[in-house]
Each structure stands twice: as C-alpha cells, then as structure tokens.
Amino acid sequence: xxxxxxxxxxxxxxxxxxxxxxxxxxxxxxxxxxxxxxxxxxxxxxxxxxxxxxxxxxxxxxxxxxxxxxxxxxxxxxxxxxxxxxxxxxxxxxxxxxxxxxxxxxxxx
Amino acid sequence: xxxxxxxxxxxxxxxxxxxxxxxxxxxxxxxxxxxxxxxxxxxxxxxxxxxxxxxxxxxxxxxxxxxxxxxxxxxxxxxxxxxxxxxxxxxxxxxxxxxxxxxxxxxxxxxxx
Numbered sequence: 001x002x003x004x005x006x007x008x009x010x011x012x013x014x015x016x017x018x019x020x021x022x023x024x025x026x027x028x029x030x031x032x033x034x035x036x037x038x039x040x041x042x043x044x045x046x047x048x049x050x051x052x053x054x055x056x057x058x059x060x061x062x063x064x065x066x067x068x069x070x071x072x073x074x075x076x077x078x079x080x081x082x083x084x085x086x087x088x089x090x091x092x093x094x095x096x097x098x099x100x101x102x103x104x105x106x107x108x109x
Numbered sequence: 110x111x112x113x114x115x116x117x118x119x120x121x122x123x124x125x126x127x128x129x130x131x132x133x134x135x136x137x138x139x140x141x142x143x144x145x146x147x148x149x150x151x152x153x154x155x156x157x158x159x160x161x162x163x164x165x166x167x168x169x170x171x172x173x174x175x176x177x178x179x180x181x182x183x184x185x186x187x188x189x190x191x192x193x194x195x196x197x198x199x200x201x202x203x204x205x206x207x208x209x210x211x212x213x214x215x216x217x218x219x220x221x222x
Contacts, residue, residue, distance in 0.1 A: 009149060032207045044152075044199065044213040051208045086151060090207055095140050095159040096167070097203070097211055101151035 002027050004089050006100035013077050014108050021072040021103045023087030031089035033070040035061055036099070038084045047072075047085070057081070077107045112136070115200050115214035122221050128187040130217050132200030138212075139205040141183035143167075143175060146197040146216070158183055159205070190221045 003026045013019055025031060033050040048056045050063050050070065061072045070087060087100040116131035134141065140159050144152040144167075154167030156175040164175050172194060176184045183202075187194055200214040 006151075034210075036211075043215055044201075046210045049208060049210070088211075095157060095165070095205075096154065097142060097157075097201070098154060098168070099144070099152035101149065 002089070002091055002096075002098060004087055004098055004100040006085075006087055006103050008103045009101070010104045010106065012106040012108065015079055016076050019072075019074045019077045019081070019105065019107075021085050021087075021105065023070045023072065023100060025068050025070065025087070025089045027068075027089060027091050029091050031091045033061070033063060034088040034090065034097075035059070035070075035072050036086045036088055038086070040083070044086070077105075079107045079109055081105060082107045113200055113202055113212050113214040115198075115217050117217050118215065120217060120219045122187075122190050122219065124191060124221055126187075126190045126221075128190050128219065128221075130185040130187075130198055130200075130219070132183045132185070132202075132214055133181055134183075134202040134212070135181065136202060136204070136212065137180065138202035139180075140203045140209075140211075141177065142201040142203075142211065143173075143183065143185045144199045144201065145169070145194075146199055152199065155185065187219075190219075192221050195219060195221045 005024045035047040037047040038044045142157040143155045158177040174186045201211040203211040
C-alpha cells in the first residue's frame, strides 16, 4: 500500500536555527515528490517539487531512494516560515496525489 | 491568475441532509480532487477525477459521492450528512502529468449538527 509518513506533528525552532522536516514514503514505483505549504489563512500551495531541483524561499529537499525519504531543509529558519508543511508523493501510473499528515513548523523570535 | 473556487466558505447542515459542495476551476485541468483536512490527520483523499465523467475512489470514500459532468466542475456529495463529516473540505485541480502542480481552493468549513 502507498504510504507517506511525516513523523513530527509539531516542530518548534528559534529564528536562525536549521530546520529539517522529515518525510518517508513507501511506494512500489518511482514517485514524483512534492512539498506543499499552508500559511495561516491562506490556501495550500506548492513549495517545491523534486523534479525541479530548485531552492524555494531557502528550502531544499533531497530525495534519498535508499531510505525512501524526501526531507525538507532550511539552514536558517525565519519567522515567516511558520506554517503547515505537507509532503506529497505522486506515484507513477496513477493520478492520485496523496499527502502526509503534515508538520506544523513554529519559528520563534 | 489560476483559480480554483469552492462555492461556499462556511456551511452548517443538519444530520441526514444531502449536502453538495461545488468546485470550479478555470485552468482547463484534467485532474480534480476532493480532500478533507482534519487536525493531526492531514489531507485525506476522498475522490478524484481524471476526466469528465471519470472518477476513482480515494482513501476515504465512504459516505461520499462525486459528479463531474463538465471538465471545469467537480461536485462532492454527502448523501446523508453525519456529525463525523464535520471538517474542512479542500478541492484541487492539476493538469495531466506526474510532475504537475496541484492548485487548491480556499476550502469549505462544513459543520454538521
């Protein structure tokens, strides 16, 4: 069965500290991987996707196929990064887009 | 500017009522999705559609049905609303392809009393 796990419900860090939001997936194929973010009172929106290999708002995500992980990282957290973050694998041969349970990131001043 | 619009921001319905949640997208997207969002559970897929009149069950389809008669519109139907269907409902759409971005509506907060 397809599964995606975000083990931390809440991650609280101080401004300027490094951040790592964990995501592990279990899929039989080769999924495409996304991170979505929801800021307070805003719509859920794409943060970044693996295929683009880009850094968005200082965030990067590395795919580790051996560990089946796609952790989201930022070296220096900012207060405006406080939001809900969802990992979303999309399995090949399927139109499904499945989300993890989400991690709330709280960046304290 | 891309747009996914859900017909209501807030709804209050009584137990046993038939409830319709409407979603419209203006991007000519093939795929449309309905999720419910609950604290601690994240987004759970109820149904999705990859073409007009085509639909597939997601992870929690029980108690729900959907309709996609036109490409731009995807309706979620609660056949007989129950209190455990009180939730935030999110609609999304995306174009065909594995690496395409999903665009979300603003959400409908449904309360069943």
